[in-house]
Amino acid sequence: MFDIGFTELLLVGLVALFVLGPERLPGAVRTAGLWVGRLKRSFNNIKAEVEREIGADEIRRQLHNERILDLEKELKESIMPPSTSAARAPTESTEPAKPTETATPAESPPAPRQDRSPEP
Numbered sequence: 777m778f779d780i781g782f783t784e785l786l787l788v789g790l791v792a793l794f795v796l797g798p799e800r801l802p803g804a805v806r807t808a809g810l811w812v813g814r815l816k817r818s819f820n821n822i823k824a825e826v827e828r829e830i831g832a833d834e835i836r837r838q839l840h841n842e843r844i845l846d847l848e849k850e851l852k853e854s855i856m857p858p859s860t861s862a863a864r865a866p867t868e869s870t871e872p873a874k875p876t877e878t879a880t881p882a883e884s885p886p887a888p889r890q891d892r893s894p895e896p
Contacts, residue, residue, distance in 0.1 A: 796804050 792804065793801055
């Protein structure tokens with residue numbers, strides 16, 4: 777990440793030893809280690825929170841899309857309800873049947889279709 781080699785770390789250590797002295801150097805290293813640990817934990821907590829929030833946003837988006845699809849399906853069904861057998865059954869006339877001359881089978885009207893496929 778920072779591309780610090782062993783010689784650079786050794787140089788920083790020697791400068792710290794000369795500046796702080798041998799009595800205060802162990803306390804300073806301990807304090808620096810504690811601060812670095814706290815910073816790492818803080819960054820990891822922030823990273824985890826952001827990942828949780830991103831995951832929650834993704835779940836919200838998926839739920840929203842599912843709701844939109846359900847609403848679209850309901851709207852389509854309300855506009856064009858699925859065909860049922862009652863809707864497709866031939867209607868009977870309430871008028872009384874007129875007496876007709878005896879018709880031969882060739883002259884009789886064709887029988888209504890019995891299949892239930894939707895008409896184009």
